[in-house]
Amino acid sequence: MPQPVVTTRDTTRATTHAMRRARRRHYVSESDWVDSLYKAYLTVLLTGVALFYLTVAFDGTKATPSTVTDVTHQGIGILGLAVALLVLLGLRSGSRGGPLAPDAADITYLLLAPIPRAEVLRASAFRQLRGVVLVPALAGAVAGSVASGTFGGERVEWMAAGAAFAVLTALAVWGAALVVSGTRTGARPANAIGAVLVAWAALDVALGTATSPTAQLGRVAVLPLTTSLLAGVGALGALGVVAVALAVAGGVSLEALRRRAHLLGELRFAATLQDMRSVIVVQRELAQDLPRSRPWWTVGSGRAGRAGRAGRAESGRRGGTNRACWQRDWRGIARWPVSRFVRVVVLAAAAGVATAGVWHGTYAFVVLAGVLVYLVGIDAAEGLAQESDHAVRPQQYPVRWPDLVQSHLFAPATLLVVLGVFGLVACWLVSGSTDALAVGAIILVPVAIAGTVGAALSVVLGAPPPTLFLDIGFPEFTTLFLIIRQTIAPLVVIAAFVPAAFAYHAATQGKPAAGSAFVALLVPLVVLAAAHSYLRSRKAVHS
Amino acid sequence: MTEHSDAALVVDGLTKSYGDRVALDHVSLEIHRGELVALVGPNGAGKSTLLQLAVGLLEPTEGEVRIEGAPAGDLDARVMCAYISDQPSLYDDLSVNEHIEYVARLHGLPGRPETADALVELLNLEGRAHDLPARFSRGLRQKTSIVLALIRPFSVLLVDEPFVGLDPAGQQSLTELLTAAREAGAAVVVATHQLGFLELADRCIALRDGNVVYDGVVNRAVIDPFLE
Numbered sequence: 001m002p003q004p005v006v007t008t009r010d011t012t013r014a015t016t017h018a019m020r021r022a023r024r025r026h027y028v029s030e031s032d033w034v035d036s037l038y039k040a041y042l043t044v045l046l047t048g049v050a051l052f053y054l055t056v057a058f059d060g061t062k063a064t065p066s067t068v069t070d071v072t073h074q075g076i077g078i079l080g081l082a083v084a085l086l087v088l089l090g091l092r093s094g095s096r097g098g099p100l101a102p103d104a105a106d107i108t109y110l111l112l113a114p115i116p117r118a119e120v121l122r123a124s125a126f127r128q129l130r131g132v133v134l135v136p137a138l139a140g141a142v143a144g145s146v147a148s149g150t151f152g153g154e155r156v157e158w159m160a161a162g163a164a165f166a167v168l169t170a171l172a173v174w175g176a177a178l179v180v181s182g183t184r185t186g187a188r189p190a191n192a193i194g195a196v197l198v199a200w201a202a203l204d205v206a207l208g209t210a211t212s213p214t215a216q217l218g219r220v221a222v223l224p225l226t227t228s229l230l231a232g233v234g235a236l237g238a239l240g241v242v243a244v245a246l247a248v249a250g251g252v253s254l255e256a257l258r259r260r261a262h263l264l265g266e267l268r269f270a271a272t273l274q275d276m277r278s279v280i281v282v283q284r285e286l287a288q289d290l291p292r293s294r295p296w297w298t299v300g301s302g303r304a305g306r307a308g309r310a311g312r313a314e315s316g317r318r319g320g321t322n323r324a325c326w327q328r329d330w331r332g333i334a335r336w337p338v339s340r341f342v343r344v345v346v347l348a349a350a351a352g353v354a355t356a357g358v359w360h361g362t363y364a365f366v367v368l369a370g371v372l373v374y375l376v377g378i379d380a381a382e383g384l385a386q387e388s389d390h391a392v393r394p395q396q397y398p399v400r401w402p403d404l405v406q407s408h409l410f411a412p413a414t415l416l417v418v419l420g421v422f423g424l425v426a427c428w429l430v431s432g433s434t435d436a437l438a439v440g441a442i443i444l445v446p447v448a449i450a451g452t453v454g455a456a457l458s459v460v461l462g463a464p465p466p467t468l469f470l471d472i473g474f475p476e477f478t479t480l481f482l483i484i485r486q487t488i489a490p491l492v493v494i495a496a497f498v499p500a501a502f503a504y505h506a507a508t509q510g511k512p513a514a515g516s517a518f519v520a521l522l523v524p525l526v527v528l529a530a531a532h533s534y535l536r537s538r539k540a541v542h543s
Numbered sequence: 544m545t546e547h548s549d550a551a552l553v554v555d556g557l558t559k560s561y562g563d564r565v566a567l568d569h570v571s572l573e574i575h576r577g578e579l580v581a582l583v584g585p586n587g588a589g590k591s592t593l594l595q596l597a598v599g600l601l602e603p604t605e606g607e608v609r610i611e612g613a614p615a616g617d618l619d620a621r622v623m624c625a626y627i628s629d630q631p632s633l634y635d636d637l638s639v640n641e642h643i644e645y646v647a648r649l650h651g652l653p654g655r656p657e658t659a660d661a662l663v664e665l666l667n668l669e670g671r672a673h674d675l676p677a678r679f680s681r682g683l684r685q686k687t688s689i690v691l692a693l694i695r696p697f698s699v700l701l702v703d704e705p706f707v708g709l710d711p712a713g714q715q716s717l718t719e720l721l722t723a724a725r726e727a728g729a730a731v732v733v734a735t736h737q738l739g740f741l742e743l744a745d746r747c748i749a750l751r752d753g754n755v756v757y758d759g760v761v762n763r764a765v766i767d768p769f770l771e
Contacts, residue, residue: 011648011651012649014648015645015648015649018645018648019634019637019641019645022636022637022641022645023634023636023637026636026637026638026675027636030636030675103632103634104632105632105633105634107600107632108626108628108632108688109632109642109645109646109649109691110649112598112599112600112621112626113621113646113649113650114618114619114621114622114649114650114651115618115649116618117618253602254599254600254602254616255600255601255602258600293563
């Protein structure tokens with residue numbers, strides 16, 4: 001019988017370092033340097049374009065002294081609320097397994113080996129920290145640079161404050177997730193803690209105060225406007241959360257790690273293939289955002305059987321297909337978990353807030369609003385996506401694929417109209433303008449249809465085929481083609497918000513906003529007609 | 544609880560639930576050293592769940608598993624317990640030899656263990672020892688994971704559907720390795736659908752709907768009805 005041999009800390013460290021060196025060596029030897037250079041070139045190019053666009057889009061007007069005063073007083077609370085919402089997401093993620101996600105092989109060989117598991121997990125957490133810090137630091141610095149154009153002051157100061165705020169926020173969110181997973185805190189207490197933080201931060205916003213823990217982090221972002229020792233308290237708080245997270249990292253459940261490792265492997269594969277649908281499905285599994293076994297309400301009870309029989313009898317006719325798909329789609333929606341309902345309502349409301357941003361003269365918010373509604377559409381068009389997931393099944397229906405696609409659009413479009421009401425209310429509350437409300441009401445239905453059609457386009461396009469290089473004839477344009485392929489669906493939805501921008505522009509010229517919005521509806525209608533005829537032109541799933 | 548049991552593997556009142564679904568329902572059993580046990584049952588019976596609980600990959604809802612007296616998943620249990628998964632996990636960017644070296648060092652073995660070469664040869668992996676497993680077939684990946692599980696000393700060997708994807712020669716080699724482990728005094732538990740393997744087992748445990756429905760000597764006439 002073997003005698004227990006526990007590998008020492010030093011040996012463990014040396015062994016894992018040697019393993020990582022070997023893996024890196026193989027990675028480098030397998031990599032094509034031309035390909036790597038091309039990727040770097042693309043990254044620099046796209047980052048440059050994004051920076052230029054952001055600067056142009058948000059660098060429009062200089063803030064007046066009264067605006068600066070408002071931002072100083074209310075901005076801290078609003079930023080605190082944003083941080084609290086992110087921390088809530090972190091806490092929820094932590095209760096489902098947390099941020100650590102080792103390779104599946106690491107679980108089999110490293111975490112099942114007779115070595116101190118806490119050491120391994122802590123080292124893994126330290127390595128992850130680099131990634132957690134890097135991207136927010138860059139994004140925060142860019143945001144700071146843009147803010148300096150509006151609020152004045154030293155650009156370097158703003159960039160430093162923006163980077164510090166983003167990094168500390170990311171650390172707080174990541175740390176909160178790891179603390180919850182390391183201490184194996186359940187979903188309910190984690191949600192409760194998050195809800196308290198959000199409620200406190202929301203109260204701050206309502207009362208114009210900045211007393212919540214997350215508001216102290218918000219103070220870091222506005223340091224160029226007003227210095228406060230409490231910003232240091234916020235920073236120390238975030239770092240304290242990280243310290244606790246690293247201390248408890250060893251307690252993360254192996255079962256949760258294994259589940260996440262498996263799903264992240266699938267996610268990486270789907271992302272490599274640029275298969276949006278698979279990415280979404282795996283992300284839902286990661287978030288444990290799964291259908292309920294019992295629906296919230298029954299759809300077509302009593303009539304369901306009749307409709308089903310009728311559907312079969314007139315299977316070749318459009319009416320039967322429409323009815324069957326309508327019922328099937330609502331049955332799917334009736335099984336959504338609470339979290340998905342909350343998500344789509346929040347996204348719809350956020351799209352409304354973004355539209356209010358357009359009404360304040362920042363046209364770039366058209367893009368944000370479009371992307372948010374596109375995300376809602378992706379959730380709403382689940383019925384169609386399922387047909388696409390199981391490609392063999394639709395081929396056995398006595399229904400043409402274009403008709404099936406079209407029949408699956410009615411339920412999500414209706415749902416998006418209902419959700420749009422939340423957006424409309426949010427837009428009105430934030431803008432405080434009845435003109436904005438009227439314009440919102442005018443674009444409500446086109447936006448709902450665009451959200452559905454955009455999501456349907458994503459589903460129908462699927463992952464790029466492996467023969468893409470051959471299909472398009474010009475391999476040099478493959479990257480460009482891929483970018484267009486990924487952005488075309490959100491662009492359809494963004495187009496639906498263009499009338500809001502036209503209406504605001506008209507209002508600033510003293511012309512009727514609602515009339516301009518009506519005229520500008522031509523833009524989304526043309527885009528929708530084109531998208532719809534493209535959807536109708538598809539002969540089969542992913543063909 | 545059998546505090547003073549001489550069994551290598553003790554399962555006591557083990558229950559595993561996923562929400563409303565009970566995958567394993569108050570299962571209790573003991574596996575002794577030098578015993579080769581076949582764990583059988585239809586799909587979804589709880590075989591893999593039982594093995595994953597025993598190795599510490601899953602956490603029990605109720606009850607416990609002990610490996611040589613240590614709770615499953617604890618450091619001392621990990622020293623004693625080797626596991627071959629039904630889904631071989633390998634690093635795509637480490638060669639077979641580098642895998643061996645790495646796993647051996649993690650288990651505190653000085654240098655490349657002598658058993659490694661014999662295992663590589665027996666499983667016909669010599670020609671692939673320097674290759675990366677990224678493009679390996681399912682069978683080659685399975686063979687590599689078998690080598691990695693067996694290069695270190697153990698007293699309990701848990702094996703989940705090991706024959707899937709293996710060629711006939713590989714299946715034969717694996718059978719030899721499993722019986723050799725029994726001869727060396729290890730407690731060996733093999734979850735399998737290969738009923739031919741039952742002939743080699745000392746004992747058969749049949750699971751159905753998360754319950755032990757048979758535990759005794761291998762008798763096909765008695766066992767077969769439980770597998771339907």
